[in-house]
Amino acid sequence: MxxxxxxxxxxxxxxxxxxxxxxxxxxxxxxxxxxxxxxxxxxxxxxxxxxxxxxxxxxxxxxxxxxxxxxxxxxxxxxxxxxxxxxxxxxxxxxxxxxxxxxxxxxxxxxxxxxxxxxxxxxxxxxxxxxxxxxxxxxxxxxxxxxxxxxxxxxxxxxxxxxxxxxxxxxxxxxxxxxxxxxxxxxxxxxxxxxxxxxxxxxxxxxxxxxxxxxxxxxxxxxxxxxxxxxxxxxxxxxxxxxxxxxxxxxxxxxxxxxxxxxxxxxxxxxxxxxxxxxxxxxxxxxxxxxxxxxxxxxxxxxECADAPLTALRRDVAARPFVPSGEQERSARCREIFALQTTALAKRLRHTGSKQVVIGISGGLDSTLALLVAVGTFDKLGLDRQGILALTLPGFGTTTRTRGNAEKLAELLGVSLKTISIDAAVLQHFEDIGHDGETHDITYENAQARERTQILMDVANAAGGLVVGTGDLSELALGWCTYNADHMSMYGVNAGVPKTLVRHLVEWCAQTEFTGAAAEVLHDICATPVSPELLPPDAEGAIRQKTEEHIGPYLLHDFFLFQAVRMQFAPARILFLAEQVFADQFSRAELLGWLKNFYRRFFSQQFKRSCLPDGPKIGSLALSPRGDWRMPSDACAALWVAELELLEKSSD
Missing domain, CATH: 3.60.110.10 (Carbon-nitrogen hydrolase)
Structure with a gap:
């Protein structure tokens, strides 16, 4: 082209x-x-x-x-x-x-x-x-x-x-x-x-x-x-x-x-x-x-004026459009986001009269941020942190590292902690539906996610509280969430925060809001590979299922999300910008491959976004069906796919 x-x-x-x-x-x-x-x-x-x-x-x-x-x-x-x-x-x-x-x-x-x-x-x-x-x-x-x-x-x-x-x-x-x-x-x-x-x-x-x-x-x-x-x-x-x-x-x-x-x-x-x-x-x-x-x-x-081939832009293109490059600005932005999240959750708790929330914590980035927001909210409202019911729900893929970080952080933050293994319940479910429990297919993975959500919802009902969702904006864009499982909650505090920013928010909390052992745990969580932990660990007990190896780097997907949804650019323009920014990290073929994956998932997964729970809008890009993004669940991606195919041919 x-x-x-x-x-x-x-x-x-x-x-x-x-x-x-x-x-x-x-x-x-x-x-x-x-x-x-x-x-x-x-x-x-x-x-x-x-x-x-x-x-x-x-x-x-x-x-x-x-x-x-x-x-x-x-x-x-x-x-x-x-x-x-x-x-x-x-x-x-x-x-x-x-x-x-x-x-x-x-x-x-x-x-x-x-x-x-x-x-x-x-x-x-x-x-x-x-x-x-x-x-x-x-x-x-x-x-x-x-x-x-x-x-x-x-x-x-x-x-x-x-x-x-x-x-x-x-x-x-x-x-x-x-x-x-x-x-x-x-x-x-x-x-x-x-x-x-x-x-x-x-x-x-x-x-x-x-x-x-x-x-x-x-x-x-x-x-x-x-x-x-x-x-x-x-x-x-x-x-x-x-x-x-x-x-x-x-x-x-x-x-x-x-x-x-x-x-x-x-x-x-x-x-x-x-x-x-x-x-x-x-x-x-x-x-x-x-x-x-x-x-x-x-x-x-x-x-008329001259038109020439454009190979190198004379303007900055942010590799992380959701994350400010300067440390001072980034810190100020994180503080503002944290204030937005805690104020939003505080309003929901004040309106419902709830003094308890339930959060499933995994030792991963998203659930950690949701837990930190809940702690900040309870402190803002003057509520006892024991009203935060943090549940660890270990399953077939849970590693010692992530479970240990989740439990240690909950203890250090002074919230209520309970551990409920989902193994027996999921195995019984496999028996009920005729699954062999050995085939690591989508049913094997999603059954665990849905069991966890059922427990969270039921515990919240018993406690008279709300389930706080942990899924972030990037996962919603890609549909990287199990329908009627981690996709669902009573309030999704991270729904407006993309994955590249989640990590910086947790790091910011470790640097400015917490010290000592709690900060050390937060740093280790940030260093842990992103994973839903639905497949068994490897022989050394480490995470085998790494999200970015399957769907692509969140660095790229957040970039694609910003350019495609916030800027409304077409695939050819997005690929050109990606090459300006990531040429030293990814080949054109790799960029094109992950861009195709982004479009495929973004179009096919709209049905999950069409029934999202409430969650605070944080930046200029949001995917709530009640606010910024109204897209038919059955929209055809043929026009965008055709341009991607043309880009592929031009790369041959």
Missing amino acids: NNSFATLGYLRLGVATPALRVADVAFNTGEILRVLDGLREEDVQLAVFPELCLTGYSCADLFYQDLLLKAAAEALPRIAAHAERLGIAVVVGLPVRQAGALFNCAAFLAQGRTLGLVPKTYLPNTNEFYEERWFASSREAFGDEVRLGAATLPFGTDLLFRWAKRPDCIVGIEICEDLWAVCPPSSTQALAGATVLVNPSASPEILGKQDYRRALVQSQSARCLAAYAYASAGPGESSTDLVYAGHSLIAENGQLLAESERFCFDSRWAVTDVDLLRLQQERLRNNAFSAQAPRNSWRMIDF
């Missing part, structure tokens, strides 16, 4: 701060051309330069000089021709005359010519700014065209520029102060379809402004569900009382993707890949966005 920028839904975007001399159009033009050469070496498709970068923003009364204005206008064709040879679309700033007034404009250049000019709307005229002395606002424009040299060009704030090869790439332009206004023009541009918002700017630096500017760009990109490219003038613009730093940055849907170095007199730029497909998916999911239909009429101008 052809993995180009356009087919994969990316645009390589660059923001540049060129070296500049105030009022030296020839120098400034030459430097822009040199920067474009550098950007082309990085396969940039759209380049954004600062406000009034052809003349300099600091020209003051020199803007009245006819010679300066003509020089700026005459530079555009030269830049446009150079950009065409490089296959780059360009946004540059210059002053433009129309009907006796002067406008601070951004020119959009592509295909060797100027496609349109967008004037600035909000002109700062306080403190150090005096723009109204020289420029008129876009509101004072006379007509929707302007004569520039020999060309008559589209002119106005109603212009949008669309990449013909990728129609979801629509560029909207506002200039500097426009972003700082109460209602920025970019907001209505986004509602009209603009996914890439660009801002040529000349923003002088003062103490603290860097952080404010960054927050402003990030928040506008989030509010508009768009990419936002802010190209700011650099130190060459500094004059008299003002200092310019060249703080250029790109954000996407609230996330900062790229940022330039400040206070450099030499030209600097920052480059990243904007995810157009992600932005479209976010907008489709957000009905508040689509409900705000734009009232303006817009002129859409198509442009």
